[in-house]
Amino acid sequence: MSNNVQSGQLFVGAINENWTGDARFYEYTTAADPIGSGIISPIPAKEFGAELYNSGETRIVTLDLSNELRTDYPATSPSLLAHFIRINAGESIETQPNATSELYYIISGTGSTEVNGETINWKKGDFLTLPSGSVSHHIAIEDTTIYYILDTPLLNYLGVQATEARFKPTLFTDEQAKAKLEEVANAPDAHLKNRISILLNNQKFDQTLTITHVLWAMFGIVPVGSNQAPHSHKSVALDFVAYAAPGTYTLVGDKIDPVTQQIIDPIRVDWVTGKAFVTPPGLWHSHHNESGEPAFIIPIQDAGLQTYLRTLDIQFTHYTQE
Secondary structure, eight states, X not given: OOEEEETTXXXXXXXXXXXXXXXXXXXXXXXXXXXXXXXXXXXXXXXXXXXXXXXXXXXXXXXXXXXXXXXXXXXXXXXXXXXXXXXXXXXXXXXXXXXXXXXXXXXXXXXXXXETTEEEEEETTOEEEEETTOOEEEEESSOEEEEEEEOHHHHHHHTOOOOOOOSOOEEEOHHHHHHHHHHHHTSTTGGGOSOEEEEOOXXXXXXXXXXSSSOEEEEEEXXXXXXXXXXXXXXXXXXXXXXXXXXXXEEEESOBOTTTOOBXXXXXXXXXXXXXXXXXXXXXXXXXXXXXXXXXXXXXXXHHHHHHXXXXXXXXXXXXXX
C-alpha cells in the first residue's frame, strides 16, 4: 500500500487480497463420503449414569462429547446438547441459552419456572418446552432433578443467534402423558405394534407433529417379555431411562442378518433408571425387557428438523414378538 500527500489530499493505493487462499478441490470419490472415510468423526454410543446428578450441590451437568465430535463448543450430538440439572430444595438455577428450543423433563421433585414474567409450576414426570429468547429462573420446592436438552450446537455450527420465538412455553403433564400411553398400551392391536409409545406434539407444528420445530420427544413403554424388532433412523437419539428393572437393555449395531432379521454382533446397553445414553444415527437398534417389570424410555432427537428436511428415514425390520 502506498500513501501520497498532494495538495492536502490523501491517496490510498489498492490492497491486493488473495481471495483464493482457502479454496480447495477434491476428486469426487475422495470427498463425497467424509463419514465413511473417517474425516467426520463418528458419534459414539455413550452412556451417562444417574450418579452424575442424584446427589450433591445444585448444579448443571453438561453431557459433553465435543472431544469425540471435534467441535469447539459443547455438544452431545452434532445438533443437540444434553444436561442433567440438580436443584436442591429452596434453591434455584438460571438459564438463558442461545437456542430455538429448550426441553425439560422433570426426573424428580417439584418446583416452578419463572420465564419472561410468567410462572409455570411443574412436578415429577412433566415435560416443559421453552422457545428462543427465554430468560428462566428455575426454583425447587423439594430436591429436583431434570433432563435438559437444547439445540445450541446447531446454532453454533450455523454461526447464528436465535431471535424468533416459534412457540409459547408449553407444559405436557405427567398425568396426560401417562393416560395417553396407557390408552395406546391397552388398545386391541397393541400386541401387533413394534413400538408402544406416544409422541409429544405442539399444535404449532402440525406438519412435523413434533414437540418443537427442531426437537422430537417420545414416551414409550417396553412391556415385560418384549423383544422389539430392530429399527434405524438418521437422527441421533438422546435416550433417557425413566424406569427399568435389571434385565432391560438395548442392542445396537450396523448390520442386520437377512435371515433372522436380528442385529449382527451388537453392543449391549443395559438400562438403569435415571441413565441417559446416545444411540448413533443410522445404526440398527432394538429394545428388550427380560425383567419382571415394564420399562419406560424417553428418546429425544433433532427429528423435528430431520422430518422437515424429509431426511429422517425411519426403517423397521420385519416385526416378530417372541
